[in-house]
Amino acid sequence: METLHFPKPAYKNYNTELRNKFGKRVQKISINAGFTCPNRDGSKGYGGCTYCNNQSFSPNFTKQIVSVTQQINQNILFFEKRQSQDQYYLAYFQSYTNTYGSMKDLKQLYEEALSHPKISGIVIGTRPDCVSDELLDYFAKLGSKTYVMLEYGIESTCDKTLGFIQRGHDYACAEKAIKATAERGIATGAHLILGLPGEDRNNILLHAEKLSKLPLTALKLHQLQLVEKTIMAKQYRTHPEWFHLYSKEEYLQLVINFLERLHPDIALERFISQSPLQMLIAPKWGLKNYEFANMLQKALVERNSWQGKYYENNI
């Protein structure tokens, strides 16, 4: 009988890691818990990051219209209609800065999510300058009982870029937060934008080398998207020469080269995102993350390449 050969995954896939850990499919449920962002209200900066469309920012917790429990119930209903009922769910505190509040308020929100019978863990999206030792100790304690991941917006490892995009923190701050999180045994994720103004291919590949030195569990990559009603949209209209907008083919090549330099233990959660079309100025690829991931896997196999192929050279 003929033996069928399937190509080995050429990169470490975070969703597969989660499935292996939990023993079945894991679906993240996005929660908007009514947070705002310290990079808007003046405590870290005003105006926000230049790429962020923050019109819909909630000024405070009171703007949370639908409770965490209601959001979980609505989402589970949605997923159970479309997908299998036999899957686990993680509550993903996604919108804005989800550690920006008093310990009392934060604990109440996270524990409301965790008390839901169908929730098996939480993922908290935040900024690296918005975590304290007290909060990380709390997450470590929580993590001994359930799945907890902290996901940090790093966006770039280059301080000049971070200044230009008005992040309000430097790369050292991101390194410190990631190390402090991982050393407590908490799963640690990061988010990076590829193609920010002032960064060429070499700068971007350097991000892979720098991030490889950090104890990251997972990484999300995103192409730079220009979105309406952002500072960056205005900059693009007045200074288009500051921007290099990648075609999907060129971005695919960039991601391959990035992965080749990345530590093989860092799992990849996504490679692209797609803002709502009515808000998106460019690039308009019309591509979903899973479609890009399929293209990437195929291209890596065809080129006999894989995540970490040149990682050893970086050490």
Ligand code: SF4
């Ligand atoms: S990108 Fe995040 S940190 Fe920056 S302004 Fe928007 S919500 Fe705040």
